[in-house]
Amino acid sequence: MANIQYYDVIIKPVVTEKSMDLMADKTYTFYVHPDANKSMIKEAVEKMFEGTKVEKVNTMNLPGKKRRRGNVVGMTAARKKAMVKLTADSADIELFSGL
Secondary structure, three states: OOOOOHHHHEEEEOOOHHHHHHHHHOEEEEEEOOOOOHHHHHHHHHHHOOOOOEEEEEEEEEOOOEEEEOOEEEEOOOEEEEEEEEOOOOOOOHHHOOO
16 A cells, blocks of 8 residues: 555545535545545544544545547546544534635
8 A cells, every 4th residue: 555644635525515414414525545544534634624523434435437538438537535524522624614
């Protein structure tokens, strides 16, 4: 496995209607590095966002989709998504506060 630092684990947040609705329950969704495991994701969230305590992490691997342009068929990149649930006494993630 590659040497992944905590700042390389989280790629970007997922901003969809469903992920915004989950924020009321203190559940945040991120695209993460494909080689990251749950403990790495937990450590990265707690280090990157001050005052957060992670209760649990759910991950899912999303395969690439087939895309076609003319006669050429290709695949989009595969991704890994993590849903991070914070504890009740944890601070909110400020990244999502203005949305």
